[in-house]
Amino acid sequence: MTTTAPILALKGITKRFPGVLANDRIDLALRPGEVHVLLGENGAGKSTIVAMLSGLIQPDSGRIEIEGRPVTIRSPRHALSLGIGTVFQHSMLVPSLTVAENLLLGAPWWRRPARREMAARLGEIAAGLGMAVRPEMRAGDLSLGEQQQAEILRALVRGGRVLILDESTSMLTPDGIAELGALMRRMAGQGLAILFITHKLGEAVSFGDRISVLKLGRKVGEIPPERIRGEETVGEVLEMMFGARTAGAADTAPPAPPRPGRRLVVEGLSLPARDGAPALEGISFDVAPGEILGIAGIDGNGQRELAEALAGQRRAGGRVLVDGRDLSAQGVGGRRRAGLRYLTDDRLGEGTVGAFPVSLNLVLKEVGAPPFWRAGLERRAVIDAHARDRVRAFDVRTPGVATPVGRLSGGNIQKVILARELVPGARVVVFSKPTYGLDLANARATHQRIRDLAAQGIAVVLISTDLEELLALSHRIAVMSGGRIAGIVANDAEARARIGRLMVGVAA
Amino acid sequence: MNTDARADGAGATGQGAVAAAALGALRAGLMAAVPILLALLLAGLLLMAFGKDPLAYYGYVVRRGLLSPSGLEQTLTRMAPLLLIAAGLIVAFRAGIWNLGIDGQFMLGALAAAASGPALSGVIPGWAVLTVAAGLGALAAMAWSVLPALLRAFQGVNEIITTLMMSFLGLSLANALVKLVFRDPATTVPQTRTLPVDERLPRLFETTVSSGLVIGLVAVVAVHLMMTRTAFGLRLRIVGAGPRAAVHAGLDLPWLTVAVFALSAALAGLAGAVDVLGVYGNIRADWNPGFGLVVIPVVFLARLNGFAAIGFVFLFSMLSIGGESAARRLGVPTVFTLVLVAIVLIVLAVAEWLDQRARARRA
Numbered sequence: 001m002t003t004t005a006p007i008l009a010l011k012g013i014t015k016r017f018p019g020v021l022a023n024d025r026i027d028l029a030l031r032p033g034e035v036h037v038l039l040g041e042n043g044a045g046k047s048t049i050v051a052m053l054s055g056l057i058q059p060d061s062g063r064i065e066i067e068g069r070p071v072t073i074r075s076p077r078h079a080l081s082l083g084i085g086t087v088f089q090h091s092m093l094v095p096s097l098t099v100a101e102n103l104l105l106g107a108p109w110w111r112r113p114a115r116r117e118m119a120a121r122l123g124e125i126a127a128g129l130g131m132a133v134r135p136e137m138r139a140g141d142l143s144l145g146e147q148q149q150a151e152i153l154r155a156l157v158r159g160g161r162v163l164i165l166d167e168s169t170s171m172l173t174p175d176g177i178a179e180l181g182a183l184m185r186r187m188a189g190q191g192l193a194i195l196f197i198t199h200k201l202g203e204a205v206s207f208g209d210r211i212s213v214l215k216l217g218r219k220v221g222e223i224p225p226e227r228i229r230g231e232e233t234v235g236e237v238l239e240m241m242f243g244a245r246t247a248g249a250a251d252t253a254p255p256a257p258p259r260p261g262r263r264l265v266v267e268g269l270s271l272p273a274r275d276g277a278p279a280l281e282g283i284s285f286d287v288a289p290g291e292i293l294g295i296a297g298i299d300g301n302g303q304r305e306l307a308e309a310l311a312g313q314r315r316a317g318g319r320v321l322v323d324g325r326d327l328s329a330q331g332v333g334g335r336r337r338a339g340l341r342y343l344t345d346d347r348l349g350e351g352t353v354g355a356f357p358v359s360l361n362l363v364l365k366e367v368g369a370p371p372f373w374r375a376g377l378e379r380r381a382v383i384d385a386h387a388r389d390r391v392r393a394f395d396v397r398t399p400g401v402a403t404p405v406g407r408l409s410g411g412n413i414q415k416v417i418l419a420r421e422l423v424p425g426a427r428v429v430v431f432s433k434p435t436y437g438l439d440l441a442n443a444r445a446t447h448q449r450i451r452d453l454a455a456q457g458i459a460v461v462l463i464s465t466d467l468e469e470l471l472a473l474s475h476r477i478a479v480m481s482g483g484r485i486a487g488i489v490a491n492d493a494e495a496r497a498r499i500g501r502l503m504v505g506v507a508a
Numbered sequence: 509m510n511t512d513a514r515a516d517g518a519g520a521t522g523q524g525a526v527a528a529a530a531l532g533a534l535r536a537g538l539m540a541a542v543p544i545l546l547a548l549l550l551a552g553l554l555l556m557a558f559g560k561d562p563l564a565y566y567g568y569v570v571r572r573g574l575l576s577p578s579g580l581e582q583t584l585t586r587m588a589p590l591l592l593i594a595a596g597l598i599v600a601f602r603a604g605i606w607n608l609g610i611d612g613q614f615m616l617g618a619l620a621a622a623a624s625g626p627a628l629s630g631v632i633p634g635w636a637v638l639t640v641a642a643g644l645g646a647l648a649a650m651a652w653s654v655l656p657a658l659l660r661a662f663q664g665v666n667e668i669i670t671t672l673m674m675s676f677l678g679l680s681l682a683n684a685l686v687k688l689v690f691r692d693p694a695t696t697v698p699q700t701r702t703l704p705v706d707e708r709l710p711r712l713f714e715t716t717v718s719s720g721l722v723i724g725l726v727a728v729v730a731v732h733l734m735m736t737r738t739a740f741g742l743r744l745r746i747v748g749a750g751p752r753a754a755v756h757a758g759l760d761l762p763w764l765t766v767a768v769f770a771l772s773a774a775l776a777g778l779a780g781a782v783d784v785l786g787v788y789g790n791i792r793a794d795w796n797p798g799f800g801l802v803v804i805p806v807v808f809l810a811r812l813n814g815f816a817a818i819g820f821v822f823l824f825s826m827l828s829i830g831g832e833s834a835a836r837r838l839g840v841p842t843v844f845t846l847v848l849v850a851i852v853l854i855v856l857a858v859a860e861w862l863d864q865r866a867r868a869r870r871a
Contacts, residue, residue, distance in 0.1 A: 313755055332758025344756060353750040364746070365757045368739030376739045 005068075006031050007193045008053070008084065008162050013062035015048050018348065020410050020437040022048040024217045025062065030162055030193040034225070035184050037204040038197045039237065040214030041299045041465055046197050049214075050166045053195070054086040055079040085155020086164040091147040095140030099150045102139050103157055122153055129186050145176035149183070156192075163187065164195045169203055181207040199299070201241075205233050213240040216437065216466075238500060256455055258291030258475055263459035264340075264428045268318035269309055271483075278302045278483040280309060280316065285478055285488060287428070287459040292450065294474030294491070295463040296499050302483035303463045307432045310461070311335060311342035322428050336365055339427030345436050347413045354406025358398050359387035361405045362420050390419040411442030418449060429453055430461040435469060447473060471495060479503055543859045547852040554847070560840055568838060573830025584717045586825045588786060589614070589779040591724030593803045594810075594817045595731040596775030602735055602812050603768040604748030605660070609653065609671030610776045610800025612678025615791075616652050617645035617777025619682040619700075621784045622791045623690040626701035634707050642781045649777020650770050652678050657769030661762035667769075679796055686793040698793040709786035718786035725818065727775060732814025744768060776800065802846060805853050824849060 006029035015023040023045045030036050040046050051057045052064070055073040063070045066082055073079050079086070093102045100119045107113060122135040126149070133142065133149040142150060148168060155163050165184070169177045184194055184207055198204055204211050211223040211233070221240040223233060264287040273279035280302050287293045297303055309316035312332040319328045320335075327335050344351045352361045363372050363383055372383050387401035396415040398408055405416055414434070421429065431450065435443035450473055454460050464470050470477050470491075477495060478488040479502035486502040489495050552562030572579045593610055600607040607613075625641040632640070656674055659665035692701040709719045735741035747754045747764050754761055779799070784791060806824050810816035824845075831845035 311756075312758065332756070336758070342756075346752070349750070350752040350756045353746055353753045355749050356746075360742070364753065367742050367746070367757070367759075373739045378737050378739065378742065 004031050009065045011063050013059045015059050018406055021217050026219050030195055032191045032193050033188050034209045035188050035194045035196055037208030037211045039204045041199055044214040045217040080158050083161040085160035087151040089167045093139035098136050098138055100135035103154045125156055162193045166197045258288040261289055262286045263289045265321040270317040271305055271309055280305050280483045283485055289457040290454050292454050292460040292462055292474045294470035294477035296470050296477050297480035299465050301480045303480055307430050310430050339425050341421040341426050342430045343417055343421050345433035351417045352405045355404050357402045358405050359383050359401040362387045362390050394419040410437050426458055428459045432463045543855040547855040551848045551851050568834045569830030572833035573826035581716045583826045583829045584721050587821055588720030588724040589783040589799055590803055590821045591728050592775050592779035593799055594807050594821055595727040596772040597807045598731055598812050600772040602748050603744040605768050606668045607671050607772045609675040612675030613649035613652050613773045613776035614780040615682040616678050617649040618780030618784045618791050620648035621645040621781035622700040625703045629707055638785055645781025646774040646777040649773040653769040653773035657766045661765040683793050700790045702790040720782040720786035723782055728814045805849050
């Protein structure tokens with residue numbers, strides 16, 4: 001296949017949000033007639049790219065080029081006029097209108113809606129692509145797959161040349177997914193450039209001409225059409241997603257051996273599925289004092305639920321014991337006092353309250369407790385003194401303890417959380433993706449912090465999707481899949497291969 | 509690299525910080541004053557479009573609402589229920605809960621006081637009548653908020669809709685109860701029995717200002733201090749500013765939600781009770797001052813700050829008392845007061861947006 005010139009190209013695109021580097025110097029090129037898959041886990045930066053290409057946000061640096069000319073995509077309307085159509089995850093059709101009427105909604109308000117012309121054009125495009133959806137159908141009567149086709153029509157009817165499909169398969173049945181795949185092929189056949197965003201490896205390999213892999217905001221690899229071939233590609237992509245050397249894991253001092261005993265014991269932890277979150281089933285493991293137990297797995301296989309069940313944020317069946325003491329009946333506060341600490345990966349949304357000052361965020365889990373409160377009254381001087389102390393001890397770079405925590409960088413928010421959770425008395429510390437979104441220096445500092453904790457005899461549960469990080473830090477690694485522990489392997493020379501097999505469901 | 513760039517501000521000298529703070533205060537003052545003047549100007553243009561003289565209107569409002577002794581007394585008396593409602597709204601909004609059922613809660617509180625006050629009068633001492641009636645008013649309103657509270661706390665049902673619906677039901681229920689149960693047989697108009705004037709809330713000093721004003725002021729200041737200085741207030745603020753952080757920190761979200769509803773509704777009910785016990789002595793079946801929804805913009809103008817709320821409630825009270833007089837004299841409808849408040853809010857919102865955009869440009 002000859003390489004045609006790209007219609008749309010991203011060059012060195014960088015986008016920061018408070019606390020997160022969402023896109024870090026991304027290069028991406030979309031060519032006519034090609035289905036370009038953008039693959040990555042949640043938080044890899046895929047949605048940020050979609051938002052920039054559809055004009056919802058602007059990049060901080062780098063440029064977007066259309067046919068070689070740099071453009072600024074000012075708004076979704078502007079994106080459409082440039083020929084970039086986006087189909088979002090959730091349908092945006094008005095259910096009481098027909099498909100044709102829905103697609104007329106974006107037209108200028110002073111013009112009479114050209115219903116018949118629109119219906120004719122839609123019919124033509126739909127027939128040309130073999131779509132089942134018809135312009136006169138009411139949007140409310142459409143199946144999810146047909147709604148999606150209508151959304152695709154919306155993107156194409158104004159002369160779109162680039163089509164972005166954002167996680168379009170997440171709501172579809174397996175048949176619907178296959179149908180969408182075939183449709184993408186036909187659209188590419190007509191010369192459209194398609195950007196297909198997914199976190200599912202299987203879809204990427206079966207529908208894509210070219211695959212770009214994003215990881216933590218960086219593009220870690222691209223597989224051109226001539227190298228895409230079934231099983232081999234799967235291995236290569238897995239290597240990129242989980243195996244590639246990441247900046248955060250550049251330090252590989254071997255962990256000190258754990259001490260004898262069982263500091264944390266988890267027995268038969270279970271949780272019913274809820275709101276699309278997977279269930280937990282019969283999770284059992286134990287962690288010795290000074291041991292780091294890694295929890296590996298593809299995102300969304302129950303890791304978050306496990307962390308929340310351990311921390312007491314969700315009531316779960318089974319037992320959790322710390323140093324032989326049963327904490328199953330305790331809530332978050334009781335478990336924290338017993339020495340069980342949980343550091344969430346959602347640092348700004350869950351771990352801290354962005355609008356609150358650093359000082360209050362440092363006592364967020366001790367509201368009402370002495371010495372910070374007496375008889376329910378806040379003792380500001382004590383809270384501030386404590387905050388200054390912790391800020392110094394953890395080297396938090398902040399203008400002052402009264403600064404809202406949301407104004408700090410991601411690394412410093414992480415330090416605030418570390419400073420809060422690692423107050424004396426910690427026995428078991430659960431980390432969820434501790435270096436997610438951090439730059440190299442902060443990631444390294446965090447890794448050292450985790451090693452130091454283990455050296456003090458604290459039991460560490462390290463949940464991460466970064467295999468390299470797990471291999472660098474853990475003594476043993478448990479693999480989660482579908483809400484269960486698929487297996488626990490010792491961190492030795494064969495660990496990488498065995499973990500990979502466990503992740504895709506083959507016994508180690 | 510990006511970690512350190514943000515910390516550069518730490519190097520600012522003490523002097524610079526003081527100057528910056530003064531500049532900030534000046535800026536905040538301008539940000540409030542300029543839009544309000546602009547809003548008065550816009551409202552004046554609107555009055556001119558109706559063929560009224562805006563200067564005459566504003567002059568009349570200020571004279572009647574502020575400068576005349578009886579007008580000022582009315583203004584201060586009217587503040588009592590508004591302050592209590594503002595206190596109730598501040599609790600709810602700061603905790604991120606939209607209690608829009610204030611009107612129904614207010615009316616049921618007023619009804620409970622109007623039904624119990626005259627009935628107890630002469631049976632127990634005067635101060636006990638007032639205490640019991642006010643307490644029953646708060647309880648009645650709290651009871652009316654239980655259903656939305658439980659639905660929100662345990663089922664996640666949107667409280668905006670449930671409180672509004674309960675509000676309509678509460679207004680109708682209060683109306684029906686006045687006609688069917690608590691009606692004073694001695695009168696022809698459907699109204700409750702009247703609490704004698706000398707048994708109502710005492711007046712302040714030698715004026716006609718009801719001591720309800722003191723209750724309102726105490727309530728707003730107490731709520732402000734509770735929200736900013738106590739552990740309970742901080743928990744509510746965490747729930748409002750970061751519900752997921754609240755769960756993460758181990759706060760009992762459902763119970764705090766119920767507590768917020770109870771507190772907010774109790775204050776609204778107390779507002780109704782204080783208005784009845786201090787001013788009217790009874791309620792008529794068709795009475796509904798509709799204070800709840802008009803105080804909402806006022807507390808937002810005050811940015812949910814209790815002390816600022818006192819100032820804005822005073823301003824609003826003056827505008828509405830003066831506006832009522834002006835309506836009779838100049839033929840400008842009483843609702844023009846609300847139009848004025850709405851214009852102030854819109855102008856403030858636009859100013860805020862422009863300010864943020866300017867800051868984003870500079871950053």
